[in-house]
Amino acid sequence: MTTKPSNSWTDIRDIIHARILNKTYAAGDRLPRDQDLALTLGCARSTVQRAMQDLSDRGLIERRRKAGTRIPENPVTRATLEIPMIRKEVEQKGVTHGYQLISAKMLETPRSVMALLGLPAPITAMHVQALHLADQQPYLFEDRWINTQTVPEATSIDFTRENANEWLLRHKPYNKCDMRFYAINASISEADLLQTSPGTALFVMERSTWIDQNPITTVKTIAAPGYQLKTGS
């Protein structure tokens, strides 16, 4: 049975997606070969391929050469996080962004930082601590280490004026990025910085970036109470 030709790959994708939703193709099933689907749906094989690529990216199907296309038995929820520059994030809420440098100095990396960046031995790196404000209120505390071997320019930047988050994002593109999220109870000093009470649950994001195996920076951001991270998809 040949379906009426709908030529765009999004149409093809939606047709197949619909078949997954209505269980024409259920968990564990194998789908027809691209070639056959192309014939059935009245389009070129590469159009089916484009549709499949999208579905595969979203984790709705699994494709393997020779084995064909299958609906996974144990689906994985996949979501894309988009984390903007902190200033942009604040401004998007319609409030003014503020920034205070707390400290910036060269220090030997502690073991925790060595582990995060995969350093075999301690190095002297730049430790930057700063506070981001939203509408004059503490918004996010940033504790960062910058590898000045990979990023020597960092030593000549005036971080009282320019914030490290923004400078690095704009001037130091990276290859690889690891992120971690978790919750902590505010310490006394953290509570003080974020103007809350010790013990308050705070949302932490850690991010480390590399350029071709070379560590650039690792940063731990601690958000003020009430912060939520959201996905758009």
Next chain:
Amino acid sequence: MTTKPSNSWTDIRDIIHARILNKTYAAGDRLPRDQDLALTLGCARSTVQRAMQDLSDRGLIERRRKAGTRIPENPVTRATLEIPMIRKEVEQKGVTHGYQLISAKMLETPRSVMALLGLPAPITAMHVQALHLADQQPYLFEDRWINTQTVPEATSIDFTRENANEWLLRHKPYNKCDMRFYAINASISEADLLQTSPGTALFVMERSTWIDQNPITTVKTIAAPGYQLKTGS
């Protein structure tokens, strides 16, 4: 100057990526047209297109018809989260997964749930609370609402045997998924369930899913202390 032809789109992507890293193309710059790049790099335009698609997906470039391809002034960090079935996640750590149903009953949805699912008026839905265990220890508490109008089968499932996370994931594919992450201080009852003390900072993940505008479920999972969410890229 014509570069030696490297025909695979990943090669092309890597060449352009390298040019971004070494600032041949810096923030704000406009790149040559695909056609010209194809000539210069000795490949077909569609190969350049494929490479650009990948770079665009990762947020490294911005493409607009007529305006061309540009390096964004304000880059966004993009990461993909992969959230497996809870049982798989536990088993991957090499420990045994356990599951206890706490309660499952039909109830009228509170306003918070209506807001999450975008319901204009309260409905009677299935409220399921359960605890996941890792190696006999509390791992994750799951507080879920299932829309039995969209998912009538849910009323006849024995959730003491089958866990809702797994059943829904396997049998109810969805169109749309929203997620939120934040930190809370454990209440007395939460502390009791997760065998920790009240006030402990806990990591919370909320997820709501739809199939074509129709709400399926919304779930709030509260992880035991020490939990970290990580990205793979």
Next chain:
DNA sequence: TAGTGGTCTAGACCACCGG
């Protein structure tokens, strides 16, 4: 080794949108 998805090409046309 053979079947299936992945890629490449050359060319055509379409869709968006900046000037």
Next chain:
DNA sequence: CGGTGGTCTAGACCACTAT
């Protein structure tokens, strides 16, 4: 309106990997 990216096609060949 015209320039640019987006898509579609038909066909060829490549690269995995199940059998």
